[in-house]
Amino acid sequence: MSKPNKLKKCLQVEIDAADPFKNDVLDRKANIEILTQFITSYEQSIVLCIDAGWGQGKTTFIRMWQQYLKNQDIPTIYFNAWESDYTDDALIALIGEIGLVIDNLSGEDKSKAKGFFSTIKNKIGYLTKDASSKEWLTIGAAFGSLISGGRIKVDKIAEFTANLGASLAKDQIEKYEKSKQVLFEFKQALSRLAECYCGDDDNKPLVIFIDELDRCRPNFAIEVLEKAKHLFNVDNIIFVLATDKTQLGHSIRAVYGQGLDVNGYLRRFIDFDYLLPSPVKSDFIVSLSKQLGLNKYLNAPPSQFPVYNYTLLNILKDITNLYKLTLREQEALCNILNIIVRTKNQLTQEEYTLLFFLIVLKLKFPDLYKSLNKENKRNFIYKALENINSQYTFTTDNNTFHLESLECMLLTVIRTNLYTPDEKMIEDYVNTYDFDDEKKQKLINSLPIVGTYQSNILSLLIIKNAIEFSSSFRLD
Numbered sequence: 001m002s003k004p005n006k007l008k009k010c011l012q013v014e015i016d017a018a019d020p021f022k023n024d025v026l027d028r029k030a031n032i033e034i035l036t037q038f039i040t041s042y043e044q045s046i047v048l049c050i051d052a053g054w055g056q057g058k059t060t061f062i063r064m065w066q067q068y069l070k071n072q073d074i075p076t077i078y079f080n081a082w083e084s085d086y087t088d089d090a091l092i093a094l095i096g097e098i099g100l101v102i103d104n105l106s107g108e109d110k111s112k113a114k115g116f117f118s119t120i121k122n123k124i125g126y127l128t129k130d131a132s133s134k135e136w137l138t139i140g141a142a143f144g145s146l147i148s149g150g151r152i153k154v155d156k157i158a159e160f161t162a163n164l165g166a167s168l169a170k171d172q173i174e175k176y177e178k179s180k181q182v183l184f185e186f187k188q189a190l191s192r193l194a195e196c197y198c199g200d201d202d203n204k205p206l207v208i209f210i211d212e213l214d215r216c217r218p219n220f221a222i223e224v225l226e227k228a229k230h231l232f233n234v235d236n237i238i239f240v241l242a243t244d245k246t247q248l249g250h251s252i253r254a255v256y257g258q259g260l261d262v263n264g265y266l267r268r269f270i271d272f273d274y275l276l277p278s279p280v281k282s283d284f285i286v287s288l289s290k291q292l293g294l295n296k297y298l299n300a301p302p303s304q305f306p307v308y309n310y311t312l313l314n315i316l317k318d319i320t321n322l323y324k325l326t327l328r329e330q331e332a333l334c335n336i337l338n339i340i341v342r343t344k345n346q347l348t349q350e351e352y353t354l355l356f357f358l359i360v361l362k363l364k365f366p367d368l369y370k371s372l373n374k375e376n377k378r379n380f381i382y383k384a385l386e387n388i389n390s391q392y393t394f395t396t397d398n399n400t401f402h403l404e405s406l407e408c409m410l411l412t413v414i415r416t417n418l419y420t421p422d423e424k425m426i427e428d429y430v431n432t433y434d435f436d437d438e439k440k441q442k443l444i445n446s447l448p449i450v451g452t453y454q455s456n457i458l459s460l461l462i463i464k465n466a467i468e469f470s471s472s473f474r475l476d
Contacts, residue, residue, distance in 0.1 A: 013060045020067035025287045026057060032065045035274065036072070039207065039238050047229060047239040047269060052276035055328025058242040061276060062209045065240075074204045075197035077101055081224050082212035090223040091231065095124060098193070098208075105196060113196035119189040126182040127231065187234045194236035205238045213243040218251035229269040241270070284327055285320050288334040289313060297341050298352075312352050318403065319356050322391050329363050336362075339470035353406055355463050361387070362467060372464055377457040378414050385410055389433050404442040413457055423447065 016022040021029045039048060052058050066076045077097055084093040099121075102113045194206040210228065213221050228239050249262035256265070289295045298313040320330060336359050341347070347355065361369040361384070368387060372380050385407060411425055426447065430440045 013064075015060075015063050015067050017067060018071075020064045020071065023287075024064065025284050026060075028057075028061055028064060031277065032061075032068050035065065036069065036074075039240075040074070040205065042205075042238070044235060045205075045233050045237050045239075046271045047241065049245065049266075049270045049273045050240060050242045050276055051245045051273050052242075053244050053326065054247070055326030056276060056278070057327045058244075058276060059211055062211060062240060062242045066207075066209055069207055072204075073199075075101075075206045077206070077208045079208060079210050080212050081210055081221070082215040085216045085220050090220060091124065091127060091227045094208075094224070094227060094232070095120060101197075109196045109199070113193055116189045116193040116196065120186060120193065123182050123186040123189070127186060183231070186231065190232065191234040191236055194234070198236055205236050207238045207240060208232075209240045209242065211242045213241055214245075214247040214251065216251070218254045221248060221251050222255060225266075225269040245273070278324070283317075285317055285325075285330050285334070286313060288330060289316075292334055292338045294334065294338060294341065312349060315353055316356050319360060319406075322388075322403070323360050323364055324391075325360070325363070332363055333359050336467060336470045339473055340466050343469065344466050350409060351459065351463060354409060354460065355467070357384075357406060358460070358463055358467060369464075372460060374457055374461070377460075381410050381414050385429070404439070404446045408443060408446040413460065 013023050013025075021032075035048075039046070050058060050062065052061075063078070066078055069076050079094060079097045081090075081093075084090070084097075087093045099117050102110065102117060105113055197206045198204045208228075210224060213224060216224070228241075232239065245266065248266075252262055252265060253260050286295075289298055295313065298316060299311050320333070325333065333356075337355070340355065358369065358372075365387060368380070368383055371383070388403070388407060407429075408426070411429060415425055423444065426440075426443050429435075430443065435443075
């Protein structure tokens with residue numbers, strides 16, 4: 001007896017220590033090799049930003065890059081800013097991460113590193129946000145002594161504040177002079193510590209990756225940027241930020257106001273931006289389907305495309321590319337699909353195509369997806385068709401037969417003749433979007449095939465109910 005299918009969930013891409021690109025379905029190797037050459041060509045400290053939107057694979061990219069650098073004997077540190085967001089001071093969190101990797105060193109380098117790290121810890125008290133809080137507690141206690149029995153000694157307070165003003169001015173000057181010296185010694189110790197990680201090779205800086213900055217509290221995100229640029233701006237250290245700069249901009253405006261020039265502000269901290277190439281035309285969806293065991297459902301050629309030998313997985317890839325689904329959205333789509341194929345009776349090949357489309361609407365256009373109901377069928381179909389055509393660009397490869405088939409399936413939901421596809425409806429559809437003759441012919445050629453499938457609003461609602469059922473599951 002065959003074992004029942006087990007429900008799986010999408011897993012993070014495994015980074016193989018020996019070959020970090022073993023599972024590189026996004027073809028990131030060339031990007032990482034070029035960036036490595038770029039950062040090792042600089043003698044001074046720089047801050048490089050890897051900019052990409054939510055769900056575009058930033059974390060996997062820098063984890064893969066980190067392992068690649070390790071294999072090149074280039075020292076690295078990974079700092080997840082969001083996981084450290086609970087701390088009160090970003091500087092302490094950053095220094096803590098640096099200290100954690102000292103034990104990875106050996107011999108004389110390890111001994112030296114511990115000495116420099118001890119110096120850094122002694123200096124850090126002067127540089128943290130709470131460094132001056134104790135003096136104000138002392139002042140507050142002294143001020144409180146001038147209040148007796150609920151009565152304020154006015155003459156004493158006047159004398160105290162006059163002396164306090166002169167004393168504070170003197171203290172502030174002394175503290176400023178002290179802080180400059182402390183900062184110099186801090187940076188010097190930090191640079192020497194980085195040398196311990198790097199060895200004698202000047203072309204091997206300490207690379208500190210900062211991830212998830214755009215998910216942090218606005219104040220914490222800004223503080224990480226400030227500390228990275230001002231306090232860690234020393235030889236032998238390179239910072240790589242992986243963040244969505246658009247989202248980071250929202251965080252910065254939340255602190256400094258909506259009128260702030262975010263790009264100008266970020267130029268103070270970020271030396272170079274690298275826009276991570278979009279992965280939408282990759283085989284990531286194929287890799288996910290294999291990982292979840294969906295490929296056996298999706299690799300059979302659909303019966304309506306025997307001449308084209310087109311599989312359901314091909315259709316899924318093309319719809320994914322048409323709608324430019326992010327990696328996270330592709331994972332969400334596969335998770336929903338994974339549940340449906342295991343909890344619903346066998347779907348027809350036409351229903352799979354409609355299922356792919358409705359899941360995409362749920363992920364990308366939830367308002368349109370929610371509008372699907374019996375009372376709104378005609379309006380939903382027209383808006384759905386409009387949505388499909390809004391995705392096409394001049395660069396879109398429209399040389400695929402199934403997309404016209406999908407459009408015709410949707411049109412048959414509102415066809416006027418129950419038994420024969422309405423060519424007049426196709427004609428109106430073509431005129432609405434001013435399609436060329438090639439597109440029109442593809443639609444007409446699809447009619448006889450689609451006509452064998454009785455698509456209606458009920459079939460769409462059944463598929464929608466299956467999608468909603470899948471939403472009741474939680475995959476941790």
